[in-house]
Amino acid sequence: MTTFTGPDGARLGYRVLGGGEPLLVLAGGPMRDSAYLGDLGGLSAHRALHVLDLRGTGRSERPADPAGYRVDRQVADVEAFRARLGLDRVDVLAHSAGCSLAVLYALRHPGRTGRLVLVTPSLRIFGGTATEDHYREAAEARGPADEEWYPAALAAVRTAFAGGTADPAAVAPLFHGRWDAAARAHEADCAAQSHPEAAAAYHGGGFRPAEVRAAVAELASPVLLLAGEYDPDPRPGTARAAAALFRDARTAVQPAAGHYPWLDDPAAFSRTVAAFLSH
Template sequence: MPHYASYDAAELAYRVLGPRTGEGAARPPLLCLAGGPGRDAAYLGDLGGLDTHRTLVLPDSRGTGDSPPAADPIGYAFPRLAEDVEALRRHLGLERFALLAHDAAAATAQAYAAAHPERLTHLILVCPGARMQGELPQDAREIFESRADEPWWPDAYDAVQTLPDTTDLGEVRRLLLRAAPMAYGRWEEPQRAHAASEGEQLGPVPRAGFWQGVDEAARRAVLARLREVPCPVLVVTGNRDAVTGMRAGELVAESFPNGRVRPLPGVGHYPWVDEPDLFRSVVEEFLTGA
């Protein structure tokens, strides 16, 4: 994997997918941030085939995948991860670029947009939470409970209740797999295969450090600066997402002057796994038409 030197000289890894020649190779690359927080970018795969039409750049954040751990724990906090994105931009020689972020990485992307608004042509936030907005909507729980007639639900419910009090990493991974069906629009072979990798891809230290050092004043400052971000912003949500729900995405979109929400039917927390063709077409339409 290629590497780049970040602001503190740390050598961080990234992966490049996409066409080598033709129109797709000539398009500006799409930088794609993995969530978790603290999860290897490998779970993004090719984002439903987005690499067919353009180059994807997928960095491993500090302490995940092939990137080394942070020398200082504050390096795991999402505002510092945003500065890693800026270092990657410089490394790639991009004046402006499009940025996609999934799940918790939406906080990193918002911090980046607040600090470097002039660098973004487009921003895509996929199934974000609304912790940056200071709210924790309850519709994810409602979505989860609405699926109680599905065969996996009793075991997933038990796992969800047990997880908060579990500290053993091996047991946490087992519980995550039991709870995994709630994160998908349906529980079939593609979803099962995708979920099987989650436990091994999560880094407990980067995960624990993601929100550290960000006080209420800092959060509000980021939110205020988002009102000045000029680029178009697309927030993708799924009506079967029992992890972050749909209301959080609406709140995130409302934080930007040019934000809009695109809810996807039959889709959970990983839209490119549940409906790859739909997800790919929505993102491509936004990038080429907005």
């Protein structure tokens, strides 16, 4: 792990995995420790992954003011990271809520942004939200409901959309293509890697969805939105609709994958992303 000084003097951490042309990587969560990304299913064999720890996660310092966790405030950290790497222009990959930060960075620094990969992106930056129907559609896409976790997962979804408090552990299987040992281990680490205060502040202001939707239509950077066939948020259809907002974007849907497609089929994931980045 290496650190550098952010624009306000805060120490920010990052790690480098693999070799070759750099790829700047932003974690989701929001504000989850970037360790959950691993090496993105072996993508480090194709590119050098420069994985930033967002403020208050991993080795990066917490801001004195919680408003420093806001996604728009962290754009300056990403630009400082690019400068730290000595790159005039950088390709960026982000996951889930980290895609909001990647999009705002690309809009604020279009001349510094190369290709942009948005993996199972949060659509809040565009004003989109998942619905109960999206969760049901994702569950039904799996086929027969014969897994033991399925009834509890759908019950938790109903509770959440009715305004109640759902058990995150019950919903978790819906975000994985397979609820196997690897997926269970990945979810077991979630609580320790999460930062609730930062997560609550992350999407707390600093952008207007209508303005973002208009601005991305002028963004020159090529964009890939990678969705999982079984992911409830975003569904493949909503990912395609988001791609249509961009000037130059395409959608890839990874079969039988959830919200963490590099876990469900590492080879398919790394192959899709590497092919897009190499064009």
